[in-house]
Amino acid sequence: MSLFDHVEFDQHEHVSYVCDPDSGLRAIIAIHNTQLGPAMGGTRYYPYLNDADALTDVLRLSRGMSYKSALARLPLGGGKSVIIGDPKMQKTPAQMRAFGRFLERLGGLYIAAEDSGTSVADMKIVREVTTHVSGCDDKQTLEGHTKSGDPSPATAYGCFLGIQAAVEYRLKRDDLNGLIVGIQGLGNVGYRLAEMLAEAGAHLIVTDINAEAVHRAERELDAKAVGLDDIYSQPMDIFAPCALGATVNPHTLEQLQASIIAGSANNQLDTAETGRRVHAKGLCYAPDYVINAGGIIDVCYEKQGNYDTDIVNQHIEGIYDTLMALFERSERDNMATSDLADTMARERLQPAPVQPT
Numbered sequence: 001m002s003l004f005d006h007v008e009f010d011q012h013e014h015v016s017y018v019c020d021p022d023s024g025l026r027a028i029i030a031i032h033n034t035q036l037g038p039a040m041g042g043t044r045y046y047p048y049l050n051d052a053d054a055l056t057d058v059l060r061l062s063r064g065m066s067y068k069s070a071l072a073r074l075p076l077g078g079g080k081s082v083i084i085g086d087p088k089m090q091k092t093p094a095q096m097r098a099f100g101r102f103l104e105r106l107g108g109l110y111i112a113a114e115d116s117g118t119s120v121a122d123m124k125i126v127r128e129v130t131t132h133v134s135g136c137d138d139k140q141t142l143e144g145h146t147k148s149g150d151p152s153p154a155t156a157y158g159c160f161l162g163i164q165a166a167v168e169y170r171l172k173r174d175d176l177n178g179l180i181v182g183i184q185g186l187g188n189v190g191y192r193l194a195e196m197l198a199e200a201g202a203h204l205i206v207t208d209i210n211a212e213a214v215h216r217a218e219r220e221l222d223a224k225a226v227g228l229d230d231i232y233s234q235p236m237d238i239f240a241p242c243a244l245g246a247t248v249n250p251h252t253l254e255q256l257q258a259s260i261i262a263g264s265a266n267n268q269l270d271t272a273e274t275g276r277r278v279h280a281k282g283l284c285y286a287p288d289y290v291i292n293a294g295g296i297i298d299v300c301y302e303k304q305g306n307y308d309t310d311i312v313n314q315h316i317e318g319i320y321d322t323l324m325a326l327f328e329r330s331e332r333d334n335m336a337t338s339d340l341a342d343t344m345a346r347e348r349l350q351p352a353p354v355q356p357t
């Protein structure tokens, strides 16, 4: 398998394949760009069918982190790591420590955090052997409270604000009362987002492979549950993908009745071309790495050691303004929001011009 010719390679600065036979760890660490600071991004633990799928995923996610941090104006580069395996069956503390030792060897070029399949508890184990990890320490806020290292509530908050921005822009409304939101995935982010939306008066249609989460949403949030493949065709105003990537594709787009796509999942569009189709159909799409930046903002402040809830929340609230600006420019320039976000991020990643001496 060629790395440099890989369709998702995109000039990655560094890619490591790591293996620890004693613990059974097999992982890939990808560092896309460190122009703005050390690369930071989560560690996904997932049962990839083969190494090629794992590589494609980590390269796409890693580039997304460069773009995400650049547009969120964080002093961070983009990177990501994937551990190959089933987290429920194979994950062990020995593996997480072995993974941490590899991070230590990279000397801070890449800083890990949790992602799908890894938790605060896992990152605390990684923290035993390296400081190059975030999203694990309880934060002592300047107000004297203790806050968990889990970035998911911050991600959900950013997504909620992003949905508000899309609703204001596309539906010309400043409230969510009575709007129907279809949520795909009721995990750490999706469930918290569902709670905020229900609190704001939205009606929820939900789906998840985890029946327990679905029942909980029915019970606690009065959500309507539908089958995994039925979510797309439901009558709804907003589709919020909060599970996997590539669930917005030509097949699902044909069925979607929503006028807004705004959720937390990374890599929601299967291809860049789908982003253009979304735009051509007149749908308002909040680019994934813009709307889901709340978590990276949260762990960035944790890593810097200056966690002030008000400042972190203000930074997350910038997601609303960034999206509004994107929606307006997309209409003005007749350009898909997905392409526009990529262009803006790439501009920010340009190396500073060398000054003549």
Ligand code: NAD
Binding pocket: 115, 116, 117, 151, 152, 153, 155, 184, 185, 186, 187, 188, 189, 190, 207, 208, 209, 210, 213, 228, 242, 243, 244, 245, 264, 265, 266, 292, 293, 295, 296
């Ligand atoms: P999670 O693993 O806690 O939740 C994912 C949920 O999706 C689970 O409940 C799972 O059962 C469900 N799911 C899996 N396959 C499904 C399917 N086919 N249909 C419907 N539901 C399905 O993950 P999370 O932390 O909530 O993250 C959700 C998404 O948001 C991921 O794509 C993640 O990369 C992205 N994201 C998360 C954060 C964060 O702070 N956690 C930050 C940025 C982006």
